[in-house]
Amino acid sequence: MMRALSLNAILAGASVLLVLLSLFIGPAAIAPGDALAALFTDQGAVSAIIREIRLPRALAAFLAGACLGAAGAGLQGLLRNPLADPGVLGVSAAAALGAVIAIYFNLAALAFWAAPMMAILFALGATAALYALGAGRVTTARLILIGVGLSSFCGALISLAMNLSPNPFALSDLINWLFGTVANRSFHDLALAAPFALLGFIMIVASAPGLLALTLGEETADSLGADLKRTRALVIIGAAFLVGASVATAGAIGFVGIVAPHLVRAFAGQNPARLLLPSALMGGVMLAGADIVIRLLPFDQELKLGVAAALIGAPGFVWVAATTKRIAS
């Protein structure tokens, strides 16, 4: 209990620190003192850079990571599998497909909110399909297999869109969504995603008692008095909102949903009900930190956030898969 509390405090402190640190980095040379002054008082052009370019970018990275961390922790608790993740279940791919369709059919050019809204809608559609195909009482293995199929299918449709893409600008837009980036995010983008993120987080937290009971398996959890139908619905719909909000903010970013809860388990134990908040904070810290690192790297073209996450996250995934002891009998 104390450890969980102090872990949350440490992660929350790190989050604030990283967001502030992120304000000091960018192509315009602004001294840290000036940047802080420009954040809190009106300093003209400097304030515009800090408040409207750097701050939304930092918050977007944190929000996207926090959404993925919370969604991953919730799905892992529901499926009782530390490898479960929005990416594994096909929800991320479906959300990215939604954004790609919006761009491909030029909906995104008509309204700035078309791509993020399509991402959220497709994330919901994917989880609804997962739920409907499983028809209420699904086994974990079946759900994951359906997710793998869904993921491949969405991936194929995205490739098709890129294959047929008539104009190179649309292609570069598609790549931004697929690789994931928080460059050039505005408070408009954040305002669009934040309500879904908040709603999704509340739903995932409300599922905590059910997730705890599921530690003993579905049959025992049922007999303990956990409402499993409600728990499933809360996690699946909550994760859809979280993933949709994350993809809408930053595009498709993988592995945070697996690695963040895994790191938290090393400090806070495996109780799935107590992992939700620290996993969200850890996910936020990871992406906020990664977004700072990619801007410090001396490349001509900025590394995409999703590429950096995958470079660190994919080996992390292998590490989790290789070291997880299956303790279920």
Next chain:
Amino acid sequence: MILELDHISVSLKGRRILNDISMSAREGEFIGLIGPNGAGKSTLLRTAAGLLPVEAGTRRLAGAAMETLSPRERARALSYLPQTRPLYWAMPVRSLVALGRFAWGNPLTEDARDAEAVDCALAACGAGHLADRPASELSGGELSRVHLARALAGETPLLLADEPAAALDPAHQLSVMQLLRAKAEEGKAVIAALHDLTLAARYCTRIVMVHEGGVAADGAPKDVLTDDQLQQVFRIRARFDAEGGLAIHALEN
């Protein structure tokens, strides 16, 4: 009457497992469910626990129709110890046993009443010394007692246990049977699926013999474990000896 099953039929995957079965349990009874493998004992326990839908018939738990109870209400009336007891995340023994208090108060926190029930259950199962150990590092026998403690921690009037004495050494088998008998004498109703007829004969107040999805016999151990029944249902010959024990021999084909 804590549990009443009235003309229950249950099918799993299109196959009829329980066929028009009726039984009931009252406080103070320790009922042994016996029957060959595949007779429907586990399905009967899961049906009694409200974990399976019934095709036909009615179930009443503490006087209320099973279907009208919320999961929490149901869990305050009965605890269920399944045959397979998975543990998906590492947790200390005490936290595992505390899950038995899930339906009481806030499931995520432990109040004084919960703590007392958990300590009592751990002590009753001889597992008090294991409280701080990680549950994933226990031996099979220790884990079995810890899960029984979890089922007792709910302090429910009805306890349904599937093979509670399996995987235990003889001394621990006897202590589990004694414990269940004592719980029945305290006023609980206990229904346990058992494979060991000798233990069932010695400790149960009543035996329900399940055969091919129906009740083949129901009554006091001496009346159920008769030559005829055992031959027909189990294909064995058995005889009560002078001390009330049961000597068992396989029938020759």
